[in-house]
Amino acid sequence: MKTKLLMLACGVMAMSNAVAKETITIATVNNGDMITMKELSNNFEQKYPDISLKWVTLEENILRQRVTTDVATKGGQYDVMTIGTYEVPIWGKQNWLTELNDLGENYDVDDLLPAIRSGLTIDNKLYAAPFYGESSMVMYRTDLMEKAGLEMPKAPTWSFIQKAAKAMTNKEDGVYGLCLRGKAGWGENVALITSMANSFGARWFDENWKPQFNTPQWKETLQYYVDVMKESGPAGSSANGFNENLALFQTGKCGIWIDATVAGAFVTNKKDSEVADKVGFALAPDNGLGKRGNWLWSWTLAIPSSSKKSDAAMKFISWATSKEYSQLVADNKGWAKVPPGTRASLYENEQYMSAAPFAQITLDSINSADPKNPTVKPVPYVGIQFVAIPEFQGIGTAVGQQFSAALTGQMTVEQALNASQRLVERTMRKARYPK
Template sequence: MHKRNGKLSLLIAGAATGALVLSGCSGAGSTSGGSDGDHTITALMVGNPQMEDIQKLTAENFTKQTGITVKFTILPENELRDKVTQDVANQGGQYDVATVGAYEVPIWAKNGWLHELSTKSAADTAYDSADLLKPMVQSLTGDDGKMYAAPFYGESSFLMYNKDMFAAAGLTMPEKPTWAQVAEFAKKLDDKQKGVAGICLRGLPGWGELFAPLTTVVNTYGGTWFEKDWTPKVNSPEFKAATDFYVNLVKNYGEKGAAQAGFTECLNTFGQGQAAMWYDATSAAGTLEDPKASKVAGKVGYAYAPVDKTAYSGWLWTWAWAMPKTTKHEDDAWKFISWATSKDYEQVVGKNLGWSRVPSGKRTSTYSIPEYKESAKAFADVTLGSIENANPQNPGVQPRPALGVQFVGIPEFADLGTKVSQEVNAAIAGSSTVDKALTDGQKLAEDVAKNYK
């Protein structure tokens, strides 16, 4: 579909520019070279709780079993995207394995930047690749039908709410709320004097930060980035209505410092009892239900992603382990990937850190583990239902030209989405307007559309 595939390197190099100044963030990211007898691999991963957990557990479990040492580099989401893109696209060879997502994998597979993992997973009988959830595998599959990354955990999005706050206010959350209802709840529950926000929403710039939740709002409001024939619709009435709603909601009833808040900041805010609601990734629930990490454990309710014109609006995502073609330790890298995404690893997490912390949403068998079912009973059904009803082919009210719920599955979207998010962020901060953001965004989208017309 892409008429100018050669343009990809320039686009990705531009997206990765910021990573050049970040290369000193961690000493763990040393080059993966060495003699044939060197059983050390380097891993780059996003700084989410599940990744912090595997860093804690690897030495005492994986390394003891295999003799393979893993040197980890952990970065915030936006920095991770820049860093891994720079390394993989430029064939830098700095990392043997890296966490990437459903957006990057099909594009990078098409460009020959990743090892395919279907052959290895099929040959590894203990791995049980048939147990992997099909929506996750499909999101990580290339045009050749092979899997190019293994899902570490999978997620959709849903609405989390503080049951105590709702009960105290005499409010009841529907199983499938509308955004209009959510706005009313936020208005009633926002209490600046007590330091409680009505809702927490991402305001941090980035196509995978602010625009992950916002694009799902655009979808359910009837908007889209592009119509089926690649007509850009960024300044359409529906896109504008959704963005106005989101910006006004977070400005009026959102968390303090919303313009600097991403997933991690909202996880901390809601987990500390400083927000009545939070719309974000289903994978957050495991941390929220861990009393060692959350003040609201046992007090959280979970509802489907809010809607307007569609029946469902949750996104579909997986953070997955990929192996760049440049790795010099292919066998050791696969051993780590297979362990990190295995049934055995889930047992290690459950027994060492608590069952709610199991990286779920990737295997059918996870939902048959008695201990996990008990610990996840508040959110497991809504999580699975959200994943199963996410529709990357048709997430809105009109046909789409590319796959993706919270993104458009083309190389240019990383740059497009990030630039528009920066302008929407300025509107949240009060230094610009939604009209300006979307007028400028339409021009950028028109430039992208020329590649496909």
């Protein structure tokens, strides 16, 4: 009888444990670092056996649409969201995010790089934890540069990039001198072209929030972009975002690629990249006006206020953005694959600095980015590759479609800029700017 009662008690306890197990849903983007996080997440589940993880992995533009809809409607589909430096301050002020105030005694918030941490903080409260941070830089084939008889400066100009790209292009062999984002989206082609525009002296708005697309600076920027891509870019580049250009570069099809510093680990990894031992790095280009075309971004993990599992979500975020996670990646993938750009201690680690040839230029690029003073002329907004206002997702995507149309030849540069001017003016009037 006692044995039966004991077995019954054990069965009840097992059922109780099964019921108590909490599942949190994580929405993330389909890039290499996030895929590694998912691969290694069994370590988290071993550490916290009462928590299970459900993953929703999406392409960048789709991820943004879904998490924005969910957080704005308080849908509660996700417990952890992968969002960026653009969303965090806006959503935090609207009380859409949960403050990260219980990340654990060993988390070491003060180790986060100031440039990254400041964009995730409102009134000294942290609303998202950076999974990785990035700026942008030039990646190039050293062998093709040498073959062209040129040497990449550490701090190149846009005119040099055009010259080098033309010299490195061999379309008969399927080698294109320059790969740039062409896929329409505020976080895709607009991020690149806006950063470029800053270095050409352009800006989205003047001090009174009047759109500035009908200016010579914007015309020079977009004309350069269209011309250089027609001259030296791959066919079908209007469909290429970060992942597509990464694949082209890794397979030896790009001479120069200007994009996120986080790509450094992917282009130098011999398992994935056919040109891993032929890659050099340089700062993002400038145009002699005192501003480089580099952005500042962080993919972060945040908890929507609609989540009913914030305690479990907080534990996951603490684990995924900790020093211990960096060590876990190093042990399993090598130091060069550790998510970059978030912690000062990583750049004080000799093992990382010797394993990652892109590490110093990543740190220099992040530290030189100034989102509060992003342009040559004064502006009323914060943000380098974006404008930190709620309306930017809509207008950024719409402008990206005009830029894409100019790239494909469906519109002239002038038509694309005039259309951008009109649609942004219309949106800003409806939103009653200046506030």
